[in-house]
Amino acid sequence: MYSNLIIDLMQIIMLTISTVVVMMTTAFKRDHGLISGLTVFGLFASLLTFVFIQPVLPLEATQLLIIDEYSLFFSNLIIVGAIGVALLAYPYFQNHNVQNEEFYILLMTATLGAVVLACSNHFVSFLLGMEMMGVSLYAMIAYPVHAAKSAKFPLEAGVKYLILSALTSGITLFGIALVYAYIGTMGFDEIPAALEAAGELGPVFLIGVLMIVAGAAFKLSLVPFHIWTPDVYEGAPVPVTAFLATVSKAAMLAVTLRLLLVSNAIELNVVTTVLTVMAAVSIIFGNLLALLQENVKRLFAYSSIAHLGYLLVIIIAAAKIPGALSVEGVSFYMLAYFVMSLSGFAVISALSNSEKEYDQLADFRGLFWRNSWVSAVLITVLLSLAGIPLTAGFIGKFYIFTTGVESELWFLLTMLIIGSAIGLYYYLRLIYIMLQPAEDDANDPAAVSLPLGAHAVMAAMTAAIIYLGVYPAPMIDTLQSLASAF
Amino acid sequence: MEMPTVTMQVIPMEHGLLLAAILFIMGMVGVLTRRNLVFILMSLEIMLNATGLAFIVASSHWGQVDGQIMFLMILSLAAAEVAVALGLVLQLFQKRKTLDINVLGEMKG
Amino acid sequence: MLDLLWLVPVIPFIGFLILTLTFGKLPQLAAGIVGAGSIGLSFVFAFLAGSSFLGAEISSYSQTLWTWMSVGDLEVGFTLYLDGVSLVMMYVITGIGFLIHVYATGYMSGDPSFARFFSYMNLFVSAMLILVLADNLALLFMGWEGVGLCSYLLIGFWYKDPNNGYCARKAFVMTRVGDAFMAIGLFTLFVSTGTLNIQEAMLEAEAQWVVGSGVATAVTLLLLGGAVGKSAQLPLQTWLPDAMAGPTPISALIHAATMVTAGVYLIARTHVLYLLAPEVQYLVGVIGAITLLMAGFTALTQSDIKKVLAFSTVSQIGYMFLALGVGAWSSAIFHLMTHAFFKALLFLTAGSIILAMHHEQDIFKMGGLRKDLRWSHALFLIGTLGLVAFPGFSGFFSKEEILATAMENHDGGYILYLAGLLGAVMTYLYSFRLYFLVFYGKKTHDGHEVMGLHLQGPLVLLAIGAVFAGFIHIPVEGVFPEMEEHHPSVMAQAAMILLPMLGGLLAWWVFVKGKVDTEKLAGQGFGAKLHRFWFTQWGMDWLYDKIIVTPYTWLAEVNKNDFIDSIYNGSARAVRFCHEVMSETQTGELRWYAISIAYGLLLLVVLGVLL
């Protein structure tokens, strides 16, 4: 029993140990390479523990955490993302003239928070996971604040994220409090029974749920809680942006979906309506905002708003169709989006460093002819984001359409099509710019030596995009089995 | 062991929650109106504190421990958050010689 | 030898291919030999096939080369069909065609695009042969369109002058209007009878259709539309004078004497249908009558030698239509044949005159040429006499038949007869006006006869034809319904012969004696208006320009950028605008961000409370 518990928590334990090891090492020897290597190693070790965890699934590790295939999938995804971020961070901070080592500690704690969030089955662990990730992220976003010549506006981004995030954390917590006040339990899976005992649905409960939704929507950057996204994406160092776009979203999504499905909240009329409105508006606003964006990081930020809107469609579909298909679809889309984003930010990161980021559209002019490989990766990402076949994005979009059709969400599907149409414009615009002949320009980002780690990330993620797009069957099987729990 | 039961006068849970809500919204208004970063942080603390209150009220209603545990967690969260936030306050002041958050408006569009 | 029939249209086509694909690299002599020789060879085969056909004493012969298209119930073979009528047409086309080609080798010699010219000519002959030999209407349509194409190419032959190009396009488009009608006619016929084979369709129609029924009327009207376009009859005749822009005068001949008879041939070929739609048949006659008069008047006012001849052709085809309208099928074909001889003679002689006059075509700048150009004078006179149907000349026999039939025809044929008679007067008038103006009067310019066997040789042969063709018996019995023999009274015959001669006298009186000042007459007051009216073909061109061409070009110009495009561009602009507006919300101000989140929360909570 206990041994099983330990095995179950192995990933979390490994992450914790690695964090401590990294911290201790930092205390004795500040060496960027060593620390980043240790971090990557620690993360890898944590990732690999899933081999041991797999056979003993599913298990509730106390009432706080549940480790099942679903959470394991997301944990793995999160750790992979963290490895990617660590690999990107090393070259990015290489020339950063102040201490870099804390970044890795923060990365570890953020990852730990994300994993906890993904596994959480209780509002306490939800809070802890979310805040562990959040607090680490405040510092990570503002990390280069000391540098004499920092690439962007880390301070501004940090403060913005901190205040807005704290504000919404407060809202979420208050929502949790209301829910708790109404039903008297904080475990996700106890909610339906408690609700039944409470009799009819009180507005307190509904408002509490909606406040929790608001908090989740903030982290997922859904309209109207999206507004921080572009500024923070832009101001944060690229690896952190990558973390925000991938790990943070995946973790939050995992827990939100679990909460909505396990508590049956998705079947509440109010929740469905609110989510529908959010999805529609996110799709349209996100795409509209991205339309003529000149900064690639902001462009990705806006497009992430739209993509999370797409994702929401699958979640909403769960109200009418078996939750399993919905979970399968969400997981796939999240996986696809995760891979695409990581790959995209890897490209930007590969071209950038902590003193200068190449994230203007103009910086990408002619990239295809100067550095075909990097630009091919970015083109693949953009096409995938646009949902073109041969890429993971297409299968993801296929899931949206399938679930949308099955639950007859015609309105959202219409929005989806309109949004995608607008979306095509800016993805193609960036592709077009890369394809044009380069102007003679001293600021040649491709001249920056491309580090091995970034290449590895790009290669792995691109391979994943194509593989998932061309032969998704094995992954679909996996997701199908993990979704069967719902 | 039996818990010591203290008979208290009846206070409806609504009133507790109401107080929490009022404090919460006051904190929120503070966040929205102030321009000084420290005030904003204080307002955020008010909000957090109000949620803590709400948990205590709820836990009292249900006679459970869980709400108080949550309060503890909120406490530690507040501590961690404030620590980082004050770090940022220092940086802001150091860099801009002001605590006005309106100077942090360089990214837009 | 009948099975060599397919070679008749194919040989000219091969000639065309050779001439085209060498892209002008062929020396002129070789090009001439290929160009004219292919037609000659074709004539030989036509003659061989024709004589064995006549010898075999069969009413028709068909040769299927391959299945063209077979789709569902549509069965169209690449099948040649020979009977009396197509035999006559085949002879005319290859025979006269050969003479024209020979003449052209002389006429066109030295032109830089010599080979190109002959390639078009060969293609023309090939298409024309397919037209007349077609066993079904689809194949006929192929020839029909083919000659139209060649006409386009020949009119625009001298491409450097944009006006030629314009005329060519006009001709093509206008005949295409007719073709479109004809195509619809074919479809109607097919849907109604289930076949496009001419003979079968006619049998089916006879069996199925009621006389005067809607479908019969529709089909015949539509086919008439095609015929009218190709044969330059009212109201689609206006392209023809412009067609004279082509190389003088050979292409003119193509247009004026050969291709335009296709309409006559079509109606004659499908006469059974017309018999089932008597009103339409009568309409054919009426169109013929009006056209022949109108063209007559117009011819009277023209000053270009080629245009006078062109309008005379229109007028003569009007006669043929008139003949068709009164049921004188064989007479129409007969007149077609005789007309081919004398009109070819006239055109080619006119060509000689033009050559002699150094490419001067204005008849008012000629005059008194009968001494200088003896050959041309004699030949032209023969042609003119044929044209005016002077007794004993070929035209006389055919025209007399037509008028006689028209007179005897009781269903309104009498009016047609009178129109025909008036037309005959007009014919005399304009023909001799031309003749007198060119060969009599004051001599203003010198001309030197250009001599050569390939110039005069064909002319002489044609002249012989123009005189004696009237004695040829065309083997069309069995093709057309038996016509009763017409024996008009002596008086009527005399009137028919003598009355038109008044026109000749008038011409002599006016143009040789100079009794009337034509310039004054045409230059002032009502005369001027009338002249103008006649000269411009009764204002038809103007009318078309105003009601079709101008509105169409205007419409096209107005919508040059395709207004549907602006719908899409407009929505793109709208999206862009939305983007601008949306971007304003991203102010970068933290407080505003916080407020927006608070409002979002408010929205959610209100929604939660309300729902």
Added chain:
Amino acid sequence: MILVWLITILFAGGIGAWLSEKRNPELPRVIALATILLDLFLVVLMLVAPGVLGLDSASQAELGQTGEWLILSSSEWIPRFGVAFIFGADGLGLLLITLTVFLGLMSLGSAWNEIKERTGFFYFNLLWTLAGVIGVFTALDLFLFFFFWEVMLIPMYFIIAIWGHENKEYAAMKFFIFTQVSGMLMLLAILMLVFFHYQSTGEFTFSYFDLLGTAIPDGFGFWVMLGFFIAFATKLPTVPFHNWLPDAHSQAPTPGSVILAGILLKTGAYGLIRFTIPLFPEVSADFAPTAMLLGVISILYTAKVAFSQNDLKRLIAYTSVSHMGFVMLGVYAWTSQGVQGAVMTMLAHGFSAAALFMLAGGLQHRIHTRQMDKMGGLWGVAPKMGFMAVFFTVAAVGMPGLGNFIGEFLVLLGSFRISIAAASLAAIGMVVAAVYSLIVIQKVFHGENKNNLVVEDLTTVEMICFGFMMIGLLWMGMYPQSMLNMSEPTLRSLGVLFFQ
């Protein structure tokens, strides 16, 4: 498997061409040529001696199909959704594959001397487009079909965006967005269809054969059909979805225009014939009058717009829309003549439009303009070009004896049976076609050579290409039966109305 090979060879050849550029910029075109020739060889083998390739009917039986399918193969892909690799070709498919490979060769010919920059990537895109198109013509799983539908789009986008002319960004974007958005509608429709099939049978499948005859709940049929229709009508294109075409065609480099006009448009028509109508027979029948009307409007409206264009390529592009109007008309008449005519129009237009674009492209390459008012009198300097222009223009006008005539004639005949008005109006198209076509000859080749343009006449490579296309058009015009026979069994199996 042979079909898979056809596609794979092109994919592989494309990659090979791309990689070989580093070695020698001349190499990619040679590789592309070899690739296409290899494909052509296989196609010819399929046509002439199917036995050699071991094309058997065993696979047909396996899929429960008989008869018309010449080649059929299937294997699993995404079993979760019943998605499978089902490739098949019947007479119609084979005709269109042949057209594709042949015109691929032609476009290669036009690229041979024109594309000098970034050759590797160019030929990569060229070959991948072809692969996508062949995929479209052979895929019998709707998912797979959609997959290829999009695959042919991307390389084409690259071709326009990189090698296009002055306004390429706009054109490429428009092209992409139009096709992609309409494609999404189709995806939606496909999924609805699959879902309805799932509802009635409890089985997820995208197989064309299984989806035929799916019972669709009342009220939905029309919308599902419309999703397909809009996608195909956009590709075809039909007014009012045609606006991407003039821009894309005029801005694309010559080989791109050739492929666009010659092949890509045909996928729309193919989709209508293969999918839209057979999958939704009743709804389509109700919808047919509207579609025919759209066809007629396309014919007349775009002919009028074409007439006023000054940009040569744009003009030809609009005429393409006009011609595709005939296809729409014929297909929705759904009679044997109408559909056969549509097929013939597709084939013949593939040749004539491709040739005209090659001419226009050749001219632009030589005198660096597409504005017709800057040309004139070119016959004198380039008679071969002039001849070719006349030939292909005349073909486009619908001269009997050439392929286009057969198509238009049959379409008109076939639709006449269904709607006299539509066919009669469309017949006016014959007249207006003459109006706009001849103006090209007039403005470009006739008249004085005002600007003293010196134009090099057609090169040998070009002459060979044009020669092939001439022969092709003549063949189609004189002996269309060879093609009609191939497509007939297909149409019979698709339920086209055969009057006997």
Added chain:
Amino acid sequence: MSVLFYGSAIIAVLATLLVITRTNIVHALLYFIVSLLAIAVIFYTLGAPFAAALEIIVYAGAIMVMFLFVVMMLNLGQVTQDQEKAWLTPSVWIGPSIMAVPLLVAVIYAINLNQEQMAHTVVGGKEIGVALFGPYVLAVELASMLLLAGLVGAYHLARK
């Protein structure tokens, strides 16, 4: 007891109101501490003495003092105070305050339950301790990591 509750509630609200309206940071902090103390009293009335103690020790004692340190460190003087006055114009606060009203109304409407009463039990430190090291043991561990993250972050950011 209820007098204590309502009295403290009023004090808490008033003190909080003062916190968000003061211009002098130190004054505001002091009012905040007052508010916290009042809330601690409320906790006590609700039967949560342990929480009440923590409220005072951790919140008022530690967190607020941290604030105070920073304020002192930055040495914000009269200038800042004047600035605050200038910033806090009605045009700035009216909007959010008005927005707050419907929000409050909605929440009040929502939490208007059937006058459910709060429990009569006191949950003391011992129970909490048992729970913390029983079912919530992981939470404690995780909270430590949370604090670690805060620590590292603050350490990094607060560096000169």
